[in-house]
Amino acid sequence: MLDPYLPDEVEVLERIQESPTIFTLRLAFTDPEIQARYRFQPGQFNMVYLYGVGEVPISIVSDPEDEHLIDHTIRAVGRVTQGLALLGKGARLGLRGPYGRGWPLQLAEGRDIVLLTGGLGCAPVVSVIHYILRRRERFGRLTILQGVKHTDDLIWRAQYEAWSRLPDVQVGLAADVGGPGWFGQVGPVTVLFDRVHIDPGALMMMCGPEPMMRAAVQELRRRGVAEEDLWLSMERSMHCAIGHCGHCQMGGNFVCRNGPVFPYPEIQALLGERGF
């Protein structure tokens, strides 16, 4: 029996500072055979192990066809991620994955796509943006909506500007608190719905704080988007990532295994219910 708990060694190929507390680690397995076998879907995550400290679940932001790149964009908030923040090129880590259900990209083909993110929620969705832009002809109009608390929290600002200049792409940015030089809206991310055109047949993928996603679900339902076309990436405590440790349960769902990406009807009953 294979040991599903055992990581493999990876090396940091590159470290990119995205903001004062957010950084990206570009990783590759040191064993070329493992690297060659490794495949993932946008929206899936890995368990990243910092030697002597522990493991954390981190979503994958690179493109699945960049088979030599596994990028993780991380905010230094906890014991493990603060340690990861100190690493540089050449450092070694453990990695196992990928885990979970990713975004419904086959379902999305031929349709308009709306991506809504808040905070660092953009990380799991960035892999989708890359995915769609590389396969542009397979998808309809792409709408990228991003909300942040403070204008300083926006990472990849240049990328958002570049995306906004592409044909058939709309970008909307909103900050709860505006600041000098802010070129987006001020207010909750839902103010953006009035600024962009959303086709009721669009497929919606969202990620970020749950109150934001709940508000967005309500707004989109009002605009006629079907419940089963609303897809949410959920976050819960995860120790094992394989549905054994029990921490990530949300009702009957193991977020690590049944999610982290869910169609709204599957989590509707407990979304926003305190304690689940």
Place this chain on the structure above:
Amino acid sequence: MAEPGFLPRPRFRHLLAALTAAGYRCLGPKVRDGAIVYEELDSADDLPRGVHDHQQPGAYRLQRDDSPRCFAWANGPQALKPLLFAPREILWTSAAGSDGAIAFHPQMPEALPTAVIGVRACDLAALRLQDQHFLEGPFPDPHYGVRRGNLFLVAVHCTHPAATCFCASTGDGPRAESGFDLALAELDEGFIVTAGSPKGEVLFGQLLLEALDPAQQATADGEIAAAAQAQQRTLPSRNLRDSLFANLHHPRWDDVAQRCLSCANCSSVCPTCFCHAEMEEPALDGSHSAHYRQWDSCFTEGHSYIHGIVIRADTRLRYRQWLTHKLGSWHDQYGRSGCVGCGRCIAWCPVGIDITEEAAAVCGGDHA
């Protein structure tokens, strides 16, 4: 399978001898620290002869009389869970080289072939659920699996339910129906032995059993039926999921939160609770590190911690999580309730919270 046979009491030691000869270490019930626990048996004399347990919400006491019986009790705090899903174990270790490279080393447990004597029907039902959880999903757990593969189970039908027991209402006892290698029905003069698996059959053949008197079988059946009748507590055997989730804001959750200490005793003695934490223990000199797993509980603050947020910050939310999972969402995950009616969570709760009472109160008029 062969017809059941009879093992006279003085020859019970032959069962131990046959298991030992087949390469098993024998675990069985013993009295330690005022409770019945499964420990290694040196001889049949180690068994708790004449020992009975008296269980009530928040209470567990043993009493001894001159009965010749060794299994005239309901259960102790352990089920099979700690033998398979270890309370704490190393999953793997890692070592850092001078160049910063990390080597990972699997750490499989040494799982000696083990026979457990005195397994209850409720514990077999719980084992079935733990097997589903750890072995039958997309990522079978080899640590659990290696121990499970080396297990020989000798069930004993339950004839002495405690006041806390309700296996009859969950459909999990008191008779051990399946999932064992051998099953025993204890009578004053000996044991009725039934084989339940091919390896049980082999051992059964080595016991030189006597022919069974139909009157003995009738006595045993009568005692098991009486054990079902005697149970005072009930939990509806139907699916309580919808009723529990329809009552997430029932005032009873506040009420139970006033009594619950959030101590996690219930989830520790529960034979089906599977939550565990993974944790790291690096060597002081940094040369290596061990990755452990240890039982965790939804009653702890850390269980629902995620980047600065605790999803279940108070006792009300934790008790509600435990009960709605155990009796509700377990159906979605494993096709049945997570409760097998052993009553341990009632007896070992320091304040005597009774899962059957809480479920009845929350599900209100829906309670059967």
